[in-house]
Amino acid sequence: xxxxxxxxxxxxxxxxxxxxxxxxxxxxxxxxxxxxxxxxxxxxxxxxxxxxxxxxxxxxxxxxxxxxxxxxxxxxxxxxxxxxxxxxxxxxxxxxxxxxxxxxxxxxxxxxxxxxxxxxxxxxxxxxxxxxxxxxxxxxxxxxxxxxxxxxxxxxxxxxxxxxxxxxxxxxxxxxxxxxxxxxxxxxxxxxxxxxxxxxxxxxxxxxxxxxxxxxxxxxxxxxxxxxxxxxxxxxxxxxxxxxxxxxxxxxxxxxxxxxxxxxxxxxxxxxxxxxxxxxxxxxxxxxxxxxxxxxxxxxxxxxxxxxxxxxxxx
Numbered sequence: 001x002x003x004x005x006x007x008x009x010x011x012x013x014x015x016x017x018x019x020x021x022x023x024x025x026x027x028x029x030x031x032x033x034x035x036x037x038x039x040x041x042x043x044x045x046x047x048x049x050x051x052x053x054x055x056x057x058x059x060x061x062x063x064x065x066x067x068x069x070x071x072x073x074x075x076x077x078x079x080x081x082x083x084x085x086x087x088x089x090x091x092x093x094x095x096x097x098x099x100x101x102x103x104x105x106x107x108x109x110x111x112x113x114x115x116x117x118x119x120x121x122x123x124x125x126x127x128x129x130x131x132x133x134x135x136x137x138x139x140x141x142x143x144x145x146x147x148x149x150x151x152x153x154x155x156x157x158x159x160x161x162x163x164x165x166x167x168x169x170x171x172x173x174x175x176x177x178x179x180x181x182x183x184x185x186x187x188x189x190x191x192x193x194x195x196x197x198x199x200x201x202x203x204x205x206x207x208x209x210x211x212x213x214x215x216x217x218x219x220x221x222x223x224x225x226x227x228x229x230x231x232x233x234x235x236x237x238x239x240x241x242x243x244x245x246x247x248x249x250x251x252x253x254x255x256x257x258x259x260x261x262x263x264x265x266x267x268x269x270x271x272x273x274x275x276x277x278x279x280x281x282x283x284x285x286x287x288x289x290x291x292x293x294x295x296x297x298x299x300x301x302x303x304x305x306x307x308x309x310x311x312x313x314x315x
Contacts, residue, residue, distance in 0.1 A: 008060075015063035022070045024079065031108045034093025039082035039109050042074075050142070051115055052077035052296070055106070057124030058218070061088030065123065068285045076297065080118070082109055084129060086214040086221065097220040099125075103132035107140060116140060119296050123147040123281055124251070128225060135235040144241040145292050148278050150252030152259040155229045234263065241268045242295040244288060246276035269295070 016026075024040040031037060040062065052073055056065040062081045073079050083090040084102055092105070106129065110118065119142050122130025127149020134141040241264055245257035254272065261270040271291050276283045 012063070015067050018067055019063060019070055019081075022074045024070070024074065024081065027113075028089065029109045029112045031105055035085070035105060036089075036091055037082055037085070037105055037109045038089035039080060039113075041080055041113055042078045045078055049076065049078050050296070051118035052079050053106070053110065053115075053118045053120045053130075054079065054081045055120065055122040055126030055130050056081075056084065056087065057126050058222070059087070063088070065281060068281070069289055072289060072293070076293065077119070078115075080110065080113065080115065082106055084126065086217040091214075097217070097224040099128040099132045099225065100136065102129045102221075103136055106133055107137050110140065117142055119143045119145075121145040121147065121292060122149055124149055124278065125221070125225070127151060131237065134237045134239050134241075138238065141237075141239050143296055144237070144239050145244065145295060146241060146260070147244045147288065148246055148249050148252055148257075148280060150256040152231060152234065152256050152263055153226060153229060153252065154231055155226050157256075158226055231259075231263070237264070238267060240295075242291065243268055243270045244280065244291055245270065245272050246278055246280045246283070247272055247274050248276065249278045251278040 019026075019040050023043050025043045027039050027041050029037045029039065054062070054066050054069070054073070056062045059065050062083050066081055070079065070081075085092050085105060090105075094101070110116075117140060120130045120133060122128070122145070124147065127146040128151055130141075130144060130146060131149065131151045134144050243257055243260055243264075245252075245254050247254060249257075257270055257272070261268050273280055273284050273287050276287075280288050
């Protein structure tokens with residue numbers, strides 16, 4: 001146990017140093033009603049740079065999922081990286097567990113920082129929050145990148161098919177896990193090439209932090225994602241959107257990516273990364289960054305200006 005926390009503490013210190021060296025500083029915003037959000041923000045805001053909001057998925061905290069991307073993103077953007085509620089140092093005493101409430105809290109943090117327009121990248125669970133942010137605050141979101149985020153999922157998808165929704169089910173039943181072996185089974189669902197995840201220390205850390213800390217609240221977040229969820233209730237958005245998906249995603253199958261592309265029509269562009277599972281930020285970070293940077297920086301790559309028929313590009 002001591003080794004587990006020593007490993008976690010060492011990684012945490014390194015990530016904090018990495019974020020700070022890249023030009024970010026930690027802030028805390030009290031949104032009232034017992035809601036506090038922690039967020040990494042620029043030490044020095046640069047008006048000539050566009051803004052970028054990074055939203056993490058179901059993991060330990062924002063630093064663990066975005067560390068590999070911070071330096072290159074900071075070079076091009078004013079970057080904001082919040083811990084979503086019940087991750088890192090963000091929490092609430094309120095009962096809401098929906099991505100709508102998460103998005104409202106993120107918007108509150110941005111407003112407190114004087115950010116009224118930003119590009120948004122959300123991975124997995126963070127993609128749900130990013131989509132909700134774009135729908136609720138359309139004037140705030142300029143461009144949207146959704147990485148393996150099954151926002152087009154319906155509750156019935158949890159029961160249809162052998163693989164559909166299986167990875168999400170593992171998250172929902174996190175409270176049933178009693179040892180690191182169960183966590184390994186869950187994490188292997190996220191990665192097609194598991195070399196990045198096959199680390200005993202990382203498994204132990206995930207077991208102690210991802211699955212034990214705020215377990216009841218995080219389970220509530222996952223249940224809220226699919227409970228009574230229907231495509232007919234999914235709001236439409238008009239911002240240019242890039243959809244990035246792993247070819248062999250077992251948490252949110254690629255079918256959901258195609259479904260989202262159809263839902264967004266000409267406002268969306270789908271990129272499928274070959275030989276990759278759900279954890280694209282760990283398996284193929286360079287490819288993921290390349291597509292995000294090109295989409296956010298190059299105005300010619302907005303979906304409406306592309307001459308594509310299928311909306312899919314396999315890299």
